[in-house]
Amino acid sequence: MHPTxxxxxxxxxxxxxxxxxxxxxxxxxxxSEFRTRYAVNSILMFALTTLVAVSFxxxxxxxxxxxxxxxxxxxxxxxxxxxxxxxLSRSFVKEQEAGTMDILKLSARPxxxxxxxxxFNLTMLGALELIIVPxxxxxxxxxIRFPGCFAAMMVTGGIGLGAGTTLVAAMIAQADARGALxxxxxxxxxxxxxxxxxxxxxxxxxxxxxxxxxEVKIAAAYAVIMITVSLLLFPLIWEE
Amino acid sequence: MIFKILLTIWMSVTIxxxxxxxxxxxxxxxxxxxxxxxxxxxxxVATLAFFLSMIASCVYLxxxxxxxxxxxxxSAELGFLFCFLATVTGSIFAKSTWxxxxxxxxxxxxxxxxxxxxxxxxxxxxxxxxxEKRRVFAGVYSILAFCTVPFxxxxxxxxxSSLHPEDTLNPAGSGMDTKTLILFLSSLFAYTGLxxxxxxxxxxxxxxxxxxxxxxxxx
Numbered sequence: 001m002h003p004t005x006x007x008x009x010x011x012x013x014x015x016x017x018x019x020x021x022x023x024x025x026x027x028x029x030x031x032s033e034f035r036t037r038y039a040v041n042s043i044l045m046f047a048l049t050t051l052v053a054v055s056f057x058x059x060x061x062x063x064x065x066x067x068x069x070x071x072x073x074x075x076x077x078x079x080x081x082x083x084x085x086x087x088l089s090r091s092f093v094k095e096q097e098a099g100t101m102d103i104l105k106l107s108a109r110p111x112x113x114x115x116x117x118x119x120f121n122l123t124m125l126g127a128l129e130l131i132i133v134p135x136x137x138x139x140x141x142x143x144i145r146f147p148g149c150f151a152a153m154m155v156t157g158g159i160g161l162g163a164g165t166t167l168v169a170a171m172i173a174q175a176d177a178r179g180a181l182x183x184x185x186x187x188x189x190x191x192x193x194x195x196x197x198x199x200x201x202x203x204x205x206x207x208x209x210x211x212x213x214x215e216v217k218i219a220a221a222y223a224v225i226m227i228t229v230s231l232l233l234f235p236l237i238w239e240e
Numbered sequence: 241m242i243f244k245i246l247l248t249i250w251m252s253v254t255i256x257x258x259x260x261x262x263x264x265x266x267x268x269x270x271x272x273x274x275x276x277x278x279x280x281x282x283x284x285v286a287t288l289a290f291f292l293s294m295i296a297s298c299v300y301l302x303x304x305x306x307x308x309x310x311x312x313x314x315s316a317e318l319g320f321l322f323c324f325l326a327t328v329t330g331s332i333f334a335k336s337t338w339x340x341x342x343x344x345x346x347x348x349x350x351x352x353x354x355x356x357x358x359x360x361x362x363x364x365x366x367x368x369x370x371x372e373k374r375r376v377f378a379g380v381y382s383i384l385a386f387c388t389v390p391f392x393x394x395x396x397x398x399x400x401s402s403l404h405p406e407d408t409l410n411p412a413g414s415g416m417d418t419k420t421l422i423l424f425l426s427s428l429f430a431y432t433g434l435x436x437x438x439x440x441x442x443x444x445x446x447x448x449x450x451x452x453x454x455x456x457x458x459x
Contacts, residue, residue: 175367188356192391229387233380
């Protein structure tokens, strides 16, 4: 990204708040992403390739009707999680590669940087889910009994994914062997979320009632905890 | 030195007593229940070590004293070792009572989760070349990981039921007679002593290595 262009977006003014700074960083990242389309392309291609592989090898009628809700939830979340892990680290790695990290440190407060990057990652995840989830439902004949609960599970699960990985992305951007490290570090943190999301999707597709949406609440709690802890810890790794 | 000798005697006596002085608990096939004196203490030490490591990380992040990080690293490494031992001994117990070494019992899930978190912790440590940065990152990661543990401890067990014997062999429960309880506590004490001894060795080693590296850089 060209420094003068970026400079206009991240300049800190006296009256700027955390939120305006965060939104400025978010918009700047979106703009730079629209120009290169690196993260979005790699995430989507990874997801589509996996989806095609799953659909091709399993098809829509290979799995018994009674087994489908659980197995489909597992397959869907494996596709989503590993696609996300393939590209979400870009948000910080690209700053490191372009050498813009120091300027970003000077221009915005750490929490605002974290929030901006989180918003950007959530945008990426939203785009990923908007394309992959309907495609998965169509290709695999995934019948969902409670669409509202299913949609809420996708949204909270996606937010949890973003919340659990953004701080790790900031760390691995400053480490060696970035690509492999990101998955290795993120996966243990995401495991509780993945288990919950799979259970929730299964319940939405098959359960007797979706009353209370317990898994959605657990995923939301996970997201809130991870975002709060990350906001507290982020300044430590950012100002090193 | 005297600590080492006392510990050796204490551990040997405990191990002998675990095999010779206690009747196998009812309700378990054969001699299986004797694992209580070896499996539970390793699991306890692993928990203690990981908790200590997390606290030491917090202390390091606040005070930036290198010694706190040495403690965090040593404690995490020893915790990993004891966690691995707990996994293996637990797996042997699972084979002889439930019929398979591994069946994703919630207890097994959470212990594997711990192994994965600390595996990732060591990978992170080895991947950051700068010393100062490495310490901060390791501390941050260990706090972040610690925040996900309640989900596995409290939520996963509710989704699936556990076969882990707690009521039958719980030290607080009525299922353990006085003799067993005394030996169990003595075994806990012995393993904790072993952990403390190993921890002190490890911290001393890290300090010496750090000093040597400093000398090398000066020359």
